Amino acid sequence: MLRVLSAVLYIVFGALIAGLLAGIDRKLSARFQGRRGPSVFQPFYDVAKLFSKETLALNHGQFVIAFSFLLLMVLTGVLFFAGVDILLVFLSLSTAAMFLVFAATSSNSAMSTMGAQREMMQMLAYEPMVLITAVGFYMSTQITNGGKGSFKVIDIAMSDVPSIVYLPGIFLGFLFILTIKFRKSPFDISTSHHAHQELVKGVTTDLSGRNLGMIEIAHWYENAFLLGVVALFFLSNDWWSIPLAVGAAIVVYFLETVIDNISARVKWELMVKLAWGVTIVCGGLNLLVLEYIF
Amino acid sequence: MAKITKSPWLLHYDGSSCNGCDIEVLACLTPVYDVERFGIINTGNPKHADIFLVTGGINEKNKAVVKQLYDQMPEPKVVVAVGICACNGGVFKDAYNIIGGVDKAIPVDVYVPGCAARPEAIIDGVVKALGVLDEKQKAFKEAKKKKGAEK
Numbered sequence A: 001m002l003r004v005l006s007a008v009l010y011i012v013f014g015a016l017i018a019g020l021l022a023g024i025d026r027k028l029s030a031r032f033q034g035r036r037g038p039s040v041f042q043p044f045y046d047v048a049k050l051f052s053k054e055t056l057a058l059n060h061g062q063f064v065i066a067f068s069f070l071l072l073m074v075l076t077g078v079l080f081f082a083g084v085d086i087l088l089v090f091l092s093l094s095t096a097a098m099f100l101v102f103a104a105t106s107s108n109s110a111m112s113t114m115g116a117q118r119e120m121m122q123m124l125a126y127e128p129m130v131l132i133t134a135v136g137f138y139m140s141t142q143i144t145n146g147g148k149g150s151f152k153v154i155d156i157a158m159s160d161v162p163s164i165v166y167l168p169g170i171f172l173g174f175l176f177i178l179t180i181k182f183r184k185s186p187f188d189i190s191t192s193h194h195a196h197q198e199l200v201k202g203v204t205t206d207l208s209g210r211n212l213g214m215i216e217i218a219h220w221y222e223n224a225f226l227l228g229v230v231a232l233f234f235l236s237n238d239w240w241s242i243p244l245a246v247g248a249a250i251v252v253y254f255l256e257t258v259i260d261n262i263s264a265r266v267k268w269e270l271m272v273k274l275a276w277g278v279t280i281v282c283g284g285l286n287l288l289v290l291e292y293i294f
Numbered sequence B: 001m002a003k004i005t006k007s008p009w010l011l012h013y014d015g016s017s018c019n020g021c022d023i024e025v026l027a028c029l030t031p032v033y034d035v036e037r038f039g040i041i042n043t044g045n046p047k048h049a050d051i052f053l054v055t056g057g058i059n060e061k062n063k064a065v066v067k068q069l070y071d072q073m074p075e076p077k078v079v080v081a082v083g084i085c086a087c088n089g090g091v092f093k094d095a096y097n098i099i100g101g102v103d104k105a106i107p108v109d110v111y112v113p114g115c116a117a118r119p120e121a122i123i124d125g126v127v128k129a130l131g132v133l134d135e136k137q138k139a140f141k142e143a144k145k146k147k148g149a150e151k
């Protein structure tokens, strides 16, 4: 029952909360720069406007692809909040990400195609850490549940001790790739939330109107889901873990905003090197410790 | 329904401007003027833009570019000519290569005079353009409805 409820709550409030967070992010960024900044509801105004505008689609496929991206992103979150196998959740996430690449390559604009290639580089950079995160969760449940590990989100969330206790390195590694997933500087190389960049708008360059609106909403769902994963590190079967998890998610989001504002975009080579370096050092060491010490 | 005026994204194109007006346009984004507080974003992408801000006059070379940028913008859209060059050619009017203001290439909705146009004047022009945009959105919606009814 609880699982169905949390999945439904995600569908209803996931996008709303993440949209609001995006608005707060913009406001905060403006304040950091000594500006007043737009209203915190600005992301909603933007999306509402996009849906009211003419959609210049280059082909009929674009709508289907953008819609599939949205659908799969919602599915990813629903699977996660319904507490099923985390491997399935991450698989669904990667599939969704692929649709964004399809959407970009469906046009023959150079900006959009290069954005797609960079998006794939980003996937290359973060995927290993995502897998290690799943394995880490499995191993931590193995320790807390006395030898019986589980990939199920519900089992991870209901363990006796929050996973963060056993997975500090993996948590750090996950935070690192979160910057890539949130499309924040220094890793916003395929597309950026900020107005301009060397690739115009990267993957979303050739999307307009309704199609772009759907991609925006999908990003909100994506962010809500990712913050859910952050929260999962802090959840246990004690009630106090819930405020702790929510607080952690908020702190992480704030941290991402700060990092976004204090760093410049890097080249993709450096991104892959850094991401893999952090994955091996933080994630790998953490797994080794779990394997040989506990 | 959505008020387009709450989230105007603009595209800035430098025709044959001396860059004086362009600097003023960019000044609007700085903390002193901060146009983002109105939800205005400088997109650099015609497909995401609602307002087309042109500085400088039109010549044979950029006429086609301005036209294409305009055509790539989804409806409803407005054009703001910033600076006297964009209005009618300005000091370059008699130069052999200049055809005239932006309206020689595409329909212009708002003219912002000045050499260079001050940021306050530019913001004023954009706000005026928002009024036009609102009207155009209403017309666009009606046209859409009519088209739907015909179908």
Ligand code: SF4
Pocket (backbone or CB within 6 Å): B016, B017, B018, B019, B020, B021, B022, B055, B056, B082, B083, B084, B085, B086, B090, B091, B114, B115, B116, B117
């Ligand atoms: S109006 Fe003046 S400042 Fe602006 S582009 Fe023309 S000459 Fe330059």
